[in-house]
Amino acid sequence: MTRRTDWAEYDHSASGAPRGRGIGGDPATAAPGDDADGHEDSHPAPRRSGWDGTRSEGSHGGGSSRRGRRRRGFGEPAGTDEDTPRSSRAGQRVSSTEADPAEKARNICLRLLTGTPRTRKQLADALRKREIPDEVAEEVLSRFEEVGLINDSAFADAWVESRHHGRGLARRALARELRTKGVDSALIDEAVGQLDSEQEEATARELVDRKLRATRGLDRDKRLRRLAGMLARKGYPEGMALRVVRQALEEEGEDTEFLAEDGF
Numbered sequence: 001m002t003r004r005t006d007w008a009e010y011d012h013s014a015s016g017a018p019r020g021r022g023i024g025g026d027p028a029t030a031a032p033g034d035d036a037d038g039h040e041d042s043h044p045a046p047r048r049s050g051w052d053g054t055r056s057e058g059s060h061g062g063g064s065s066r067r068g069r070r071r072r073g074f075g076e077p078a079g080t081d082e083d084t085p086r087s088s089r090a091g092q093r094v095s096s097t098e099a100d101p102a103e104k105a106r107n108i109c110l111r112l113l114t115g116t117p118r119t120r121k122q123l124a125d126a127l128r129k130r131e132i133p134d135e136v137a138e139e140v141l142s143r144f145e146e147v148g149l150i151n152d153s154a155f156a157d158a159w160v161e162s163r164h165h166g167r168g169l170a171r172r173a174l175a176r177e178l179r180t181k182g183v184d185s186a187l188i189d190e191a192v193g194q195l196d197s198e199q200e201e202a203t204a205r206e207l208v209d210r211k212l213r214a215t216r217g218l219d220r221d222k223r224l225r226r227l228a229g230m231l232a233r234k235g236y237p238e239g240m241a242l243r244v245v246r247q248a249l250e251e252e253g254e255d256t257e258f259l260a261e262d263g264f
Helices: 085-100 101-112 119-129 134-146 151-167 172-182 186-190 197-215 220-233 238-251
Strands: 047-049 055-057
Touching: 047 101, 055 186, 085 172, 101 119, 101 134, 119 134, 151 172, 151 186, 197 238
Parallel strands: none
Antiparallel strands: 047 055
């Protein structure tokens, strides 16, 4: 068999070893592509070079495949935390946060304030549940108030505006809700004071008008109890509720003389 001579056979790598043949033609050092007599196989195994210049044998080379690690990114200095496992880096960040109660408190507050306003008391309760020291919580909450991230006055005003026009709640119900959220009494009085009696009664009429059709066909007493009870649950005073319901029923031709004396 004629032996093929290839110029690549004499092309030396940086280490000085021939690329295509074993060293000195020794069968023991023959390349995977040659047989023991120095002849080339009909199906030589492919060779690949790793990222560090080492060679890895193919599936025909008889050796285990060696894969190079990912190339270091452009501008990435050697010795970055790329060589550190992700779990270790995450653990370091968590440990750093846990070691600083103030940083932990800030993160809790920012997360709770994302998308939803909160009162100072709501945030203080959340920090207490997470076992943040009281002095640390006080310092963080005061700082949040200074920069305007906590504003109980603005919270109360927005709450009254939203819950009155959206749910039809009266001043009494609005004040009760704001107290449960820890808003100061003076701020509550100022916020609910935006609603006067005339506006409150106008909202009550709208609520009754929307519910009136659903009560048609019921007897008079049931209509009264259902409509007046709905207003009472929304915080409207009894006298205002009776007056609004009586006027609504009169407009439908109901006899409402008994409503002047009977309550609900």
